[in-house]
Amino acid sequence: MKQKERNLPLSTVALVLGALSIPLAFARHLCSLAIVMGVYAMLFGFWGHRRAAKHLLRYTAQSVQRARWGTRLAVAGTVCGLVMWLLYASNWLLT
Numbered sequence: 001m002k003q004k005e006r007n008l009p010l011s012t013v014a015l016v017l018g019a020l021s022i023p024l025a026f027a028r029h030l031c032s033l034a035i036v037m038g039v040y041a042m043l044f045g046f047w048g049h050r051r052a053a054k055h056l057l058r059y060t061a062q063s064v065q066r067a068r069w070g071t072r073l074a075v076a077g078t079v080c081g082l083v084m085w086l087l088y089a090s091n092w093l094l095t
Contacts, residue, residue: 021077045071
């Protein structure tokens with residue numbers, strides 16, 4: 001019995017949250033929101049990656065790729081948010 005391929009749960013959410021975390025990191029005083037969104041996107045992406053590895057060939061390759069890109073963007077957004085947060089906290093950037 002062949003299983004029907006379906007989309008990986010929360011792959012699009014991980015991609016959107018990861019992509020939004022980067023511009024929010026550079027918006028004025030929204031770096032903490034960018035960090036939270038980035039952490040959630042990383043959690044969703046890692047969970048999706050584990051689920052796709054556990055159930056091979058159940059999910060479409062495109063949805064697995066979306067989760068992978070969402071995780072990568074979330075890591076970048078979280079790092080940018082942390083750097084901007086440290087710059088604001090240390091008063092290196094004048095507000």
